[in-house]
Amino acid sequence: xxxxxxxxxxxxxxxxxxxxxxxxxxxxxxxxxxxxxxxxxxxxxxxxxxxxxxxxxxxxxxxxxxxxxxxxxxxxxxxxxxxxxxxxxxxxxxxxxxxxxxxxxxxxxxxxxxxxxxxxxxxxxxxxxxxxxxxxxxxxxxxxxxxxxxxxxxxxxxxxxxxxxxxxxxxxxxxxxxxxxxxxxxxxxxxxxxxxxxxxxxxxxxxxxxxxxxxxxxxxxxxxxxxxxxxxxxxx
Amino acid sequence: xxxxxxxxxxxxxxxxxxxxxxxxxxxxxxxxxxxxxxxxxxxxxxxxxxxxxxxxxxxxxxxxxxxxxxxxxxxxxxxxxxxxxxxxxxxxxxxxxxxxxxxxxxxxxxxxxxxxxxxxxxxxxxxxxxxxxxxxxxxxxxxxxxxxxxxxxxxxxxxxxxxxxxxxxxxxxxxxxxxxxxxxxxxxxxxxxxxxxxxxxxxxxxxxxxxxxxxxxxxxxxxxxxxxxxxxxxxxxxxxxxxxxxxxxxxxxxxxxxxxxxxxxxxxxxxxxxxxxxxxxxxxxxxxxxxxx
Numbered sequence: 001x002x003x004x005x006x007x008x009x010x011x012x013x014x015x016x017x018x019x020x021x022x023x024x025x026x027x028x029x030x031x032x033x034x035x036x037x038x039x040x041x042x043x044x045x046x047x048x049x050x051x052x053x054x055x056x057x058x059x060x061x062x063x064x065x066x067x068x069x070x071x072x073x074x075x076x077x078x079x080x081x082x083x084x085x086x087x088x089x090x091x092x093x094x095x096x097x098x099x100x101x102x103x104x105x106x107x108x109x110x111x112x113x114x115x116x117x118x119x120x121x122x123x124x125x126x127x128x129x130x131x132x133x134x135x136x137x138x139x140x141x142x143x144x145x146x147x148x149x150x151x152x153x154x155x156x157x158x159x160x161x162x163x164x165x166x167x168x169x170x171x172x173x174x175x176x177x178x179x180x181x182x183x184x185x186x187x188x189x190x191x192x193x194x195x196x197x198x199x200x201x202x203x204x205x206x207x208x209x210x211x212x213x214x215x216x217x218x219x220x221x222x223x224x225x226x227x228x229x230x231x232x233x234x235x236x
Numbered sequence: 237x238x239x240x241x242x243x244x245x246x247x248x249x250x251x252x253x254x255x256x257x258x259x260x261x262x263x264x265x266x267x268x269x270x271x272x273x274x275x276x277x278x279x280x281x282x283x284x285x286x287x288x289x290x291x292x293x294x295x296x297x298x299x300x301x302x303x304x305x306x307x308x309x310x311x312x313x314x315x316x317x318x319x320x321x322x323x324x325x326x327x328x329x330x331x332x333x334x335x336x337x338x339x340x341x342x343x344x345x346x347x348x349x350x351x352x353x354x355x356x357x358x359x360x361x362x363x364x365x366x367x368x369x370x371x372x373x374x375x376x377x378x379x380x381x382x383x384x385x386x387x388x389x390x391x392x393x394x395x396x397x398x399x400x401x402x403x404x405x406x407x408x409x410x411x412x413x414x415x416x417x418x419x420x421x422x423x424x425x426x427x428x429x430x431x432x433x434x435x436x437x438x439x440x441x442x443x444x445x446x447x448x449x450x451x452x453x454x455x456x457x458x459x460x461x462x463x464x465x466x467x468x469x470x471x472x473x474x475x476x477x478x479x480x481x482x483x484x485x486x487x488x489x490x491x492x493x494x495x496x497x498x499x500x501x502x503x504x505x506x507x508x509x510x511x512x513x514x515x516x517x518x519x520x521x522x523x524x525x526x527x528x529x
Contacts, residue, residue, distance in 0.1 A: 053419065055415060074418075075418040075419060076418050076420075076421045076422055076423050076424065079418070079419055079420055079421035080421045084419070085419045086419075089413065089415075089416065090416050090419070091413070091416070092408075092409055092412045092413050092416065093412065093413075094408070094412050094524075095405075095408065095409070095412065099405060102405065103405065103406075103409055103416075103417075103420050104420060106402065106405070106406060106420060106421055106422065107421045153420075
């Protein structure tokens with residue numbers, strides 16, 4: 001049976017002011033599927049995600065969520081539809097860890113305490129900072145909080161921007177394991193990364209270069225592609 | 237010694253009043269990153285409404301609050317939508333807001349002249365029954381004590397709103413990380429409009445008591461209140477509403493003591509302190525990160 005498309009990005013272009021960064025990009029994330037967006041620094045990964053979410057205006061093309069055109073829908077309304085966008089700055093430093101978790105589900109606080117317990121089960125390190133300000137967390141702990149906030153939101157679609165940037169391999173593994181929890185819950189994800197560790201959770205891979213899609217295929221096809229393999233999976 | 241104590245006690249009351257006078261300005265800056273230069277004019281309008289209610293119905297100022305707060309909350313909500321969202325779409329909302337609210341300020345001052353004339357007006361102290369309140373041996377006028385009590389109550393309400401309600405959580409989220417708040421589903425216009433309404437209502441509430449504790453009401457004193465409020469929030473920390481209290485305490489003590497010991501300097505020394513704070517700690521006494529000037 002064919003999977004239903006959750007996110008469809010069709011010939012999408014965006015950028016900053018008059019400067020166009022993303023050119024005619026198309027991608028599809030189906031239900032229960034993870035698409036890994038690979039690309040070097042400056043390739044346009046973050047810009048593409050910001051364009052999809054609505055921080056940057058569309059210069060062409062469209063974005064559809066569950067079949068509905070959301071290209072010009074307000075960012076907060078997209079969030080209320082169940083679309084969660086996370087970047088490395090997705091925390092509130094001057095709020096406590098608990099308040100940060102609460103902010104992830106302000107529009108649906110059902111079973112808040114159970115969700116918090118679940119986050120602390122996945123990230124026991126966070127529990128001791130429950131009532132402390134997030135500004136006191138280390139870089140790794142902040143990443144845990146970012147992912148913890150995603151777990152709280154229980155999104156219908158997750159857009160995750162470079163979850164491993166600045167993290168040690170140990171922390172990166174911890175993050176991918178926690179994303180597997182989301183995957184097991186059936187959450188469709190679009191993850192931008194440079195780290196191929198994330199192919200563990202992805203069915204599809206797309207590569208961006210200078211704002212254009214230069215590869216799109218399955219995870220195994222990406223590994224077999226010589227250029228991509230040498231650029232991202234190591235020479236061998 | 238008695239003068240020293242007198243200044244100390246008076247300054248406490250000044251601090252309570254100045255806190256509430258300036259708080260709204262900081263709330264608006266924190267949430268919307270705009271500067272409402274017409275803040276003082278809203279305070280003056282609140283004062284005129286209280287005087288009108290006292291003259292027409294004999295309302296004492298505390299009773300007047302029941303009218304002033306909802307009226308100015310509504311005015312704030314109504315003004316927000318045509319003014320603020322457009323400002324925030326501009327390349328430099330802070331500078332644009334300076335210019336726009338400068339115009340609003342002068343329009344309001346002109347309106348006040350048309351409606352109320354240019355002469356000074358005040359509420360009568362005898363609107364309150366005399367009560368004997370003694371602080372450190374200094375007997376306080378009832379109007380001053382009520383002003384301070386209402387100010388402290390208003391501060392407590394703002395604290396409750398910001399730290400104990402869901403709306404307050406969203407308001408703080410906007411102050412800390414606007415982009416993230418949007419991604420979390422916060423309706424920026426709705427939350428900002430409410431904060432703007434609160435800000436105007438707070439200014440007008442301070443205005444109800446201003447003629448007791450500071451200056452008699454006239455159309456031209458709005459600028460003075462805007463200036464004092466601006467100094468207070470810069471001393472405390474721009475964008476941090478609760479730091480307003482710290483700024484108000486510093487400003488009030490500088491003002492209170494110079495008024496007792498060197499009255500000619502009372503309008504100068506607080507601003508010398510402001511300059512010193514900007515030079516030594518541009519982020520304000522409670523600010524965490526230096527602002528770019």
